[in-house]
Amino acid sequence: MENPxxxxxxxxxxxxHDRCVELFATHFHRLYRYIDRVSGDPELAxxxxxxxxxxxxxxxxxxDAPEAWLISVALxxxxxxxxxxxxxxxxxxxxxxxxxHSDPPPSPESAAAAAETRQRVRSTIDRLSERxxxxxxxxxxxxSYRDIAAALELNEASVGTLLARAIRAFRLIYEDAIDxx
Amino acid sequence: MxxxxxxxxxxxxxxxxxxxxxxxxxxxxxxxxxxxQVAEARREEAGVYTLLSQVDHxxxxxAAEVLVARARTARRGWQRWAAAxxxxxxxxxxxxxxxxxxxxxxxxxxxxRMSAAPRRPPPSPTSRQGPGPSxxxxxxxxxxxxxxxxxxRQATGDAFxxxxxxxxxxxxxxxxxxxxxxxxDRLVIxxxxxxxxxxxxxxxxxxxxxxxxxxxxxxxxxxxxxTPQSTATGRSGYYIVPLKRSEP
Numbered sequence: 001m002e003n004p005x006x007x008x009x010x011x012x013x014x015x016x017h018d019r020c021v022e023l024f025a026t027h028f029h030r031l032y033r034y035i036d037r038v039s040g041d042p043e044l045a046x047x048x049x050x051x052x053x054x055x056x057x058x059x060x061x062x063x064d065a066p067e068a069w070l071i072s073v074a075l076x077x078x079x080x081x082x083x084x085x086x087x088x089x090x091x092x093x094x095x096x097x098x099x100x101h102s103d104p105p106p107s108p109e110s111a112a113a114a115a116e117t118r119q120r121v122r123s124t125i126d127r128l129s130e131r132x133x134x135x136x137x138x139x140x141x142x143x144s145y146r147d148i149a150a151a152l153e154l155n156e157a158s159v160g161t162l163l164a165r166a167i168r169a170f171r172l173i174y175e176d177a178i179d180x181x
Numbered sequence: 182m183x184x185x186x187x188x189x190x191x192x193x194x195x196x197x198x199x200x201x202x203x204x205x206x207x208x209x210x211x212x213x214x215x216x217x218q219v220a221e222a223r224r225e226e227a228g229v230y231t232l233l234s235q236v237d238h239x240x241x242x243x244a245a246e247v248l249v250a251r252a253r254t255a256r257r258g259w260q261r262w263a264a265a266x267x268x269x270x271x272x273x274x275x276x277x278x279x280x281x282x283x284x285x286x287x288x289x290x291x292x293x294r295m296s297a298a299p300r301r302p303p304p305s306p307t308s309r310q311g312p313g314p315s316x317x318x319x320x321x322x323x324x325x326x327x328x329x330x331x332x333x334r335q336a337t338g339d340a341f342x343x344x345x346x347x348x349x350x351x352x353x354x355x356x357x358x359x360x361x362x363x364x365x366d367r368l369v370i371x372x373x374x375x376x377x378x379x380x381x382x383x384x385x386x387x388x389x390x391x392x393x394x395x396x397x398x399x400x401x402x403x404x405x406x407x408t409p410q411s412t413a414t415g416r417s418g419y420y421i422v423p424l425k426r427s428e429p
Binding site: 017020021024025028029032033036037040042043045046047050051053054057058081114117118121122124125136137139140144145157158159160161163164167168170171174 | 186187188189190191194196222225226228229230232233235236237238240241243245248249251252253324325346348384386
């Protein structure tokens with residue numbers, strides 16, 4: 001009888017544990033970066049990316065599309081966590097802002113320009129529609145059209161067109177922000 | 182006939198299906214217009230991705246083994262307590278209700294003793310009690326760094342610290358044993374005059390958590406490393422932090 005905990009891959013048979021470790025090695029950083037970009041909160045992104053992998057391991061078997069499954073789980077966790085973390089995040093932002101005033105900036109012009117670019121990019125990400133934002137950021141992490149369609153419940157046949165629109169929307173919003181006084 | 186937008190982007194990303202792969206590639210070799218469309222899409226995309234990288238933060242240093250260990254921890258602490266309490270209640274109820282059961286007599290005798298008995302001593306590490314109705318507590322997010330500060334050294338009592346897969350730090354104490362003040366990056370436990378035991382759950386993924394008693398650091402978790410190790414009991418991820426005054 002076939003062991004459901006084992007997966008045939010090439011000539012090697014990998015256990016569920018090995019597959020999970022392999023998935024972690026190839027996907028953890030990009031799942032983290034994706035949530036970090038979606039949320040703008042690296043601490044939350046670190047928590048949620050880990051939580052998604054823990055849930056995968058506890059599942060005991062791999063889903064049909066593990067990458068898409070991880071994205072869906074992480075996005076659900078993000079939805080739940082967003083409201084409970086918001087107050088804490090505000091407090092930390094205030095505390096860090098106050099601390100930053102007491103530190104002399106290393107290079108005022110370049111630091112200010114970099115901060116302005118970061119703020120503009122952040123604002124552009126936030127102003128995209130939810131679908132455009134998630135689609136664009138997933139593709140930026142190299143996910144396949146198939147995984148993106150599965151994770152975001154889109155028709156796979158139109159992922160390219162939707163992605164083109166999302167990139168165009170990003171550019172327009174970003175350029176508007178530069179032109180704005 | 183030129184390629185449509187979907188085909189342009191699929192050609193760029195290598196997402197053309199096997200049925201059209203050859204014909205689209207042949208078309209791109211022959212059609213300068215479509216070839217330029219793909220090149221333009223590539224430039225546009227690269228420009229946006231460069232901008233996106235401006236908001237990135239370095240990834241956390243997490244090892245697969247740590248996550249596997251956390252995943253193998255059966256259930257969260259409160260779930261284990263709840264399950265244990267329900268199981269105990271189930272057995273107790275069944276035993277109490279059984280005809281001719283001696284449990285009725287034991288319960289009645291225990292109730293009579295409790296009415297005159299002094300306060301129960303604090304639980305030892307080997308007989309931890311779950312949080313019942315006489316237990317209070319506080320839950321805070323650990324953030325990048327969190328200091329849990331007991332304002333006073335006690336005559337007796339310990340903090341039992343365990344690692345959990347929860348995202349929050351939880352502190353349990355008997356009602357009236359302390360009051361709590363939560364500040365950014367700091368949880369203050371006002372425990373003057375207390376001799377209670379405390380239970381603290383710390384997320385395994387918390388980057389830095391420090392426990393201070395008075396002006397003295399008595400526990401530090403930095404990433405996966407916990408100091409001092411000597412306070413660990415036989416149970417994995419379970420530590421005893423003394424709250425009493427240091428021996429002279």
